Amino acid sequence: MGELELIERIRSEWGAAGRAAAGATGRASHGLAPSVALGIGDDCAILRPPRGHEILVTTDFTLEGRHFRRDWHPAESVGHRALARGLSDLAAMGARPLAVFLSLALPGEMLSTRAGRLWVDRFFTGLRALADLHRVPLAGGDTAESPCDLVLADIVLIGSAPAGRALRRSTARPGDALYVTGALGGAAAELAAIEHRATKRQMGAPSIPRSWRNGWETSSKSASDQLTAHPQLFPQPRLAVGQELLRRRLATAAIDLSDGLSTDLAHLCRESGVGAQISSAALPIHPLAMQARDAQANHAADAPNRALELALNGGEDYELLFSAPPTTQIPRTLAGVRITRIGSLVRGSSISLLDSAGRRSPLQPGGWEHFTGKH
Amino acid sequence: MGELELIERIRSEWGAAGRAAAGATGRASHGLAPSVALGIGDDCAILRPPRGHEILVTTDFTLEGRHFRRDWHPAESVGHRALARGLSDLAAMGARPLAVFLSLALPGEMLSTRAGRLWVDRFFTGLRALADLHRVPLAGGDTAESPCDLVLADIVLIGSAPAGRALRRSTARPGDALYVTGALGGAAAELAAIEHRATKRQMGAPSIPRSWRNGWETSSKSASDQLTAHPQLFPQPRLAVGQELLRRRLATAAIDLSDGLSTDLAHLCRESGVGAQISSAALPIHPLAMQARDAQANHAADAPNRALELALNGGEDYELLFSAPPTTQIPRTLAGVRITRIGSLVRGSSISLLDSAGRRSPLQPGGWEHFTGKH
Numbered sequence: 172m173g174e175l176e177l178i179e180r181i182r183s184e185w186g187a188a189g190r191a192a193a194g195a196t197g198r199a200s201h202g203l204a205p206s207v208a209l210g211i212g213d214d215c216a217i218l219r220p221p222r223g224h225e226i227l228v229t230t231d232f233t234l235e236g237r238h239f240r241r242d243w244h245p246a247e248s249v250g251h252r253a254l255a256r257g258l259s260d261l262a263a264m265g266a267r268p269l270a271v272f273l274s275l276a277l278p279g280e281m282l283s284t285r286a287g288r289l290w291v292d293r294f295f296t297g298l299r300a301l302a303d304l305h306r307v308p309l310a311g312g313d314t315a316e317s318p319c320d321l322v323l324a325d326i327v328l329i330g331s332a333p334a335g336r337a338l339r340r341s342t343a344r345p346g347d348a349l350y351v352t353g354a355l356g357g358a359a360a361e362l363a364a365i366e367h368r369a370t371k372r373q374m375g376a377p378s379i380p381r382s383w384r385n386g387w388e389t390s391s392k393s394a395s396d397q398l399t400a401h402p403q404l405f406p407q408p409r410l411a412v413g414q415e416l417l418r419r420r421l422a423t424a425a426i427d428l429s430d431g432l433s434t435d436l437a438h439l440c441r442e443s444g445v446g447a448q449i450s451s452a453a454l455p456i457h458p459l460a461m462q463a464r465d466a467q468a469n470h471a472a473d474a475p476n477r478a479l480e481l482a483l484n485g486g487e488d489y490e491l492l493f494s495a496p497p498t499t500q501i502p503r504t505l506a507g508v509r510i511t512r513i514g515s516l517v518r519g520s521s522i523s524l525l526d527s528a529g530r531r532s533p534l535q536p537g538g539w540e541h542f543t544g545k546h
Numbered sequence: 547m548g549e550l551e552l553i554e555r556i557r558s559e560w561g562a563a564g565r566a567a568a569g570a571t572g573r574a575s576h577g578l579a580p581s582v583a584l585g586i587g588d589d590c591a592i593l594r595p596p597r598g599h600e601i602l603v604t605t606d607f608t609l610e611g612r613h614f615r616r617d618w619h620p621a622e623s624v625g626h627r628a629l630a631r632g633l634s635d636l637a638a639m640g641a642r643p644l645a646v647f648l649s650l651a652l653p654g655e656m657l658s659t660r661a662g663r664l665w666v667d668r669f670f671t672g673l674r675a676l677a678d679l680h681r682v683p684l685a686g687g688d689t690a691e692s693p694c695d696l697v698l699a700d701i702v703l704i705g706s707a708p709a710g711r712a713l714r715r716s717t718a719r720p721g722d723a724l725y726v727t728g729a730l731g732g733a734a735a736e737l738a739a740i741e742h743r744a745t746k747r748q749m750g751a752p753s754i755p756r757s758w759r760n761g762w763e764t765s766s767k768s769a770s771d772q773l774t775a776h777p778q779l780f781p782q783p784r785l786a787v788g789q790e791l792l793r794r795r796l797a798t799a800a801i802d803l804s805d806g807l808s809t810d811l812a813h814l815c816r817e818s819g820v821g822a823q824i825s826s827a828a829l830p831i832h833p834l835a836m837q838a839r840d841a842q843a844n845h846a847a848d849a850p851n852r853a854l855e856l857a858l859n860g861g862e863d864y865e866l867l868f869s870a871p872p873t874t875q876i877p878r879t880l881a882g883v884r885i886t887r888i889g890s891l892v893r894g895s896s897i898s899l900l901d902s903a904g905r906r907s908p909l910q911p912g913g914w915e916h917f918t919g920k921h
Binding site for chain 2: 213217330426
């Protein structure tokens with residue numbers, strides 16, 4: 172399979188712009204979202220944002236060996252996560268997605284072997300399932316042979332929001348209350364479990380049960396539950412929550428939790444010029460992170476802190492962190508997702524954690540920084 | 547230097563969105579183009595396209611070992627070419643650029659050594675010089691440590707064009723005349739010369755004379771001439787020509803010459819459902835390609851065809867190929883760039899080349915296809 176063949180295959184599978192169909196009139200061709208006037212197949216794609224909207228853009232790498240491992244993450248998960256990272260950035264600003272673009276470099280052997288082509292199929296199955304769930308068309312991108320036998324992807328999400336209304340990191344105010352969506356620490360806990368099993372049994376990538384695949388196709392409730400039970404492999408970007416926050420003007424600022432609560436809270440505080448106090452007892456900890464604590468309770472002296480450590484520093488949960496005025500009534504759920512108040516913003520720049528015994532300590536950013544390889 | 551430090555450096559150097567400056571009002575902060583309401587530093591950038599315009603999007607990989615070699619291309623050239631590829635896609639559709647986004651993965655050693663940091667500085671010098679020339683702000687992107695000791699970049703260009711007016715590949719008609727901008731074969735000829743010198747002398751990357759660097763800063767005419775004398779290292783995207791074609795409604799279709807005339811003409815014909823006849827005697831061949839012919843005249847039997855081969859199949863010239871109705875008067879230059887008529891479009895799907903003796907032969911796409919590694 173050559174590059175052109177791959178492009179043609181993606182193009183036909185995603186129902187992208189037919190040739191003459193889009194034509195000089197610029198009408199969207201069959202199968203494309205109304206936001207996409209011209210999809211795959213020309214020098215650029217053409218998008219039509221809704222009237223009165225601004226354009227939001229985010230790009231996110233998904234590099235094998237850096238953001239995933241082929242022997243730990245099933246191919247469907249790699250495709251899903253690549254898209255989820257970008258959608259989560261749109262969610263954090265309350266935007267709605269217009270189109271996704273994918274630059275994808277594949278090792279040469281992947282296109283010449285049956286196993287390789289199957290991996291690519293499964294990658295697109297995962298990507299497509301999440302794209303369909305959020306009605307985001309694939310409108311273009313680039314392809315190349317990877318120069319280093321690793322899968323290299325870069326996802327670009329284009330979204331829109333009413334002019335001047337997008338949620339930002341920089342607009343929180345001292346006194347605001349702090350909230351998170353969903354639960355924290357699950358993604359890191361599941362990753363640790365995958366690593367543990369892989370080390371122990373030399374397992375390859377976990378296989379995806381057939382029921383999940385059907386789930387992607389049918390979008391049934393139970394399949395959806397199965398997917399959300401895998402916060403590392405199939406994180407759910409909180410687009411509907413972000414859009415609700417924007418529409419109802421509930422939040423003063425927002426950010427998504429990609430690097431971990433401690434790091435992303437520090438970003439929000441720095442950009443807004445505020446400090447924060449959060450309470451460890453208030454943190455909504457994911458069941459998998461609680462299990463990680465219980466599993467290690469017999470081994471490690473610091474086991475009781477394991478769940479908290481995962482919730483604070485784990486990263487990749489793709490939940491939203493947002494601030495709201497203390498007088499604003501925030502519902503207990505938004506778009507079906509639980510909302511938890513975890514603390515407040517304060518004057519100054521210090522960020523502190525109140526433990527369950529009422530002791531206060533500085534909260535250091537503990538998330539991952541790529542280049543230094545440090546937490 | 548860690549990832550955050552790199553981001554901060556890019557952010558301050560490019561004068562991107564200050565924190566509170568952009569603020570809740572959504573006003574563009576100092577130093578940013580009016581099209582960028584919010585630049586580097588939030589989950590997404592926010593762009594404001596001109597009223598009545600559509601959005602154009604293109605993404606292009608620049609992968610070491612695939613699109614450039616660190617020992618052949620100076621770092622300034624790598625940055626320049628990464629941006630030129632994307633700008634050229636906008637040029638082909640007659641669009642004007644709103645903002646550029648860069649996803650950049652660098653080998654760890656590059657950020658920890660002096661030589662590595664110098665390379666990164668020079669990469670950004672080249673990228674920035676071309677961005678400034680076309681007034682394109684860097685509005686965001688992603689950074690990561692490369693998983694394989696190779697520099698990996700993905701450039702995203704966002705542009706705009708009046709609704710329904712963007713030039714396409716798919717709208718050419720039988721009977722239209724075919725034109726190219728500038729000259730062909732220069733980029734491939736210069737690459738061959740660089741390869742030849744490197745093989746012969748085991749040279750490292752050519753160094754950039756100080757006068758060029760000053761040239762980037764002063765944009766003087768002579769420095770500009772020096773740059774255009776390097777079609778491989780510093781190709782000039784034809785944005786002004788594309789915009790003129792659109793504004794004056796001269797072209798029926800257009801595409802940029804990234805893969806080589808034979809391949810890109812085949813793309814245009816396939817998308818438009820037409821065939822083509824071009825004349826080898828009419829092709830504007832770059833002086834460097836003519837020199838390549840002369841240099842080889844004593845060695846190879848097919849030397850006289852060398853220049854033609856480079857012009858037809860060389861690729862990376864980033865000139866524009868466009869069609870226009872036969873009755874339309876096309877100026878000899880547009881935006882200071884020479885325009886040459888090279889043939890016509892015909893009914894059917896066959897593409898043929900008329901040689902100087904009046905013989906006609908089929909023209910096969912001979913450009914590079916990444917995955918197969920074939921011409």
